[in-house]
Amino acid sequence: MSDNFRSRATEEENEVTPLLANEMGSRSRGASFASSVFNLMNAIMGSGILGLAFAMANTGIVGFCLLLVVVSALAAYSVHLLLKLCDQTGINSYESLGERALDKPGKVLVGCAVLIQNIGAMSSYLFILKSELPAAIKSFLNAGNTGTVWYEDGRLLLILITICVVLPLAILPRVGFLGYTSGLAFLFMLYFTTVVVMKKWTIPCPLPNNITVLSESFQVSNSSGSECTAKLFVLSRKSAYAIPTMAFSFLCHTAVLPIYCELDRPTKARMQRVTNISISLSFTVYLVSALFGYLTFYAHVDSELLLGYDTYLPHDVVVMTVRLAILLSVILTVPLIHFPARKAAILLLFGSRPFSWWIHSLTTVCILCVVLILAIFVPDIRNVFGVVGSTTSSCLLFVFPGLFYLRISTQRFRSLDYIGAVFLLVFGVVVGALSLILIIFMWVQSS
Template sequence: MSINSDLHLNFCTKSNVGSTESCETTPLLQNGTVQTRATGASFASSVFNLMNAIMGSGILGLAYAMASTGIVGFSVLLVLVASLASYSIHLLLRLCDLTGINSYEELGEKALKKPGKIMVGIAIVAQNIGAMSSYLFILKSELPAAICSFLSTENTENAWYADGRLLLILVTVCVVLPLAMFPKIGFLGYTSSLSFIFIVYFAIVVVVKKWSIPCPLPHNGTKLTSTFKISNASDSECTPKLFIMSVRSAYAIPTMAFAFLCHTAILPIYCELERPSKSRMQNVSNIGIGLSFLLYFISALFGYLTFYGHVESELLLGYNAYLPRDIMVMTVRVAILLSVLLTVPLIHFPARKAVTLLLFEGRGFSWRIHITSTLILLSVVLMLAIFVPDIRNVFGVVGSTMSSCLLFVFPGIFYLKISNQPLRSIDSAGALILVVFGVIMGAISLTVIIVTWIMNS
């Protein structure tokens, strides 16, 4: 049976006032057949899910990005990346309504046939594996220190709770795995709201602790960064820079792209949104990106104004060095760990979905496939988190390759191929700009990062 690509299904709900009906048009075509959406996630729950998909370990790397580009340079780049991210979501939602396809992978197949679907699937899996490994990396490095700081005991080096790898395995098995087993993303809305509260608390603490650490930074007994070495501390170190251009700037845009990438979760969240429509989902994405931008900018600005050129690639490490027993730092460390912990299952959802689409296309839901793919993905992520030496490498490589493709390149190419709009139209011109920007940004950043690795080695 052939079905036109513009097939839609109308959801009608009666208003409480009178007997009028309001109808939302929702596309439900996938693989040539009508698909039933799993609706039911509220608007607020969808916003929290989206913000949880956006925010995570990326917030810990943005202060380093500001130290690499300057306040004005960072602000311009952050606005640019956030705006392009929101616009690319707009294109994806337009394509979803235009074709009736509610899967990023299927959009790739519609635009570029089978190779397009495979490219998108691989990019989603690689991107989310990188994201989850960065989150678990934070757990590995921060959880032992958090436990030891609360216990306040001496000689904890040989204690089992001081082994980050052991704790990481225990947390993954006892917390991440059960949450990742949920078959629907809407169930994670409750944990996402908690994660958002933790991120807000982190931003508040970063602002408050700006006035608790002196500048120039003290030398006595402090752990200095491996990237920046303090020589003669002076007031010049405490002067914020507006524009900075250096090799380290190559990590800035990939880190921002990594921080704003939520596109792999957009369509799953759209599928389960209560009374789904493009305008309703666009409002979800606008609110989610806007609030994330605000929290990102505040935490990056005050984190930079606290440490200036000595910002660590993972912001919490600086507070650990200078305020190891501060109660707010200890509690915010736990809050970030919980936020990161609750984010991993949400990021796992689209990765598992991509794996099942690529390897088990056409099959219905199977608990055997569901459990097996979940266990394999988490095992790979766990191994990467154990052996990754520096979180900055994850931000740089994943951000300049997979994040760039999923956030900029793929939405632009898919819209140009599927929409058949003239190139002079606003959305077609915008799609072309997305593609050009994504390719140039990714190529330049990845080249500089690889050259830096070679020079350092």
């Protein structure tokens, strides 16, 4: 009995250590299961939640639900393939899997995709700060002055928040330290979803015409009762933004392997449970917030959901608090998204050198500077969701996991995972290419 117990213990130890030995050597107790779930959920949920109601308005309720189920299921399955490859090879980073599959070009390709994806994600989060934080401060202060004061400058506030809050959290050396802030960010997202449900019965439909300041998407006559009819299926040019926005919203693959490395008692099955719980909870929050956001504004939902509430309930206390909650959640999410971006940049520029605080700090500051520049000059958050979602998000979510599995795995040609990997690869290439072509076509037409 004791020999069998020792044998099983040795097998479990061998299952845990190969993944971690490459980078961490002897390892102290890692992040807890709950902390890892919160970190992965924080990596999944972010600014994408503000764009999903717009996606539902352009696909219909049934169409949106079907697409959301497909994208979330494929996201969980692609993580399964990545974890399976890590288990087979002992590799502990997405970039190293790319190198194993496609030699050095694969490493560079994945590193660039991770860097672009996460910089795009962080810039979309900071874009929300730039557009929403001045209005949030002004509404809480009940400022009635007609002149311009410093806190009404979103660019200045963005720089101050980045230096005082984001930079100290982003410069932390390990992602596990962010478990508490990730749990807090998820609570803020739950609060946002609750308020979206509540406000469905506060804003009348048809939407009132006597608003003097309307966003572009609300400049439509609302006299017809048909404006309040939900569509089950919608197909239009704007539907091209749906899958990229969902891919952007469910992409957590750049954070999966760092979280796996720091998980206490890391095994593939344990990390898969972390992934399944995180994606399932995120799916629920996404679906509820998108559904009730759409049922509030119907075809006139804005590309950033909060803008509709700002227009029709500008002085509502609950809306003001939910806006602040989203802003705090965004601030706490940026450091977590920064972690894999910095890791990819260091791997591309400096290789597998030992940890250096000088390189670590310099890379952190440089990435945040690039993100700040993009957040200041990007005109519409929908552009970030569309372009980044159809290119790097599709590659990291669908194309790379399928391609790497086909190149690295030794499983037979007709195995279930082999067929699944082929489907992921084809789906990612076709959907990403079609979405990007349609988005560029709409840009050309509008210009």
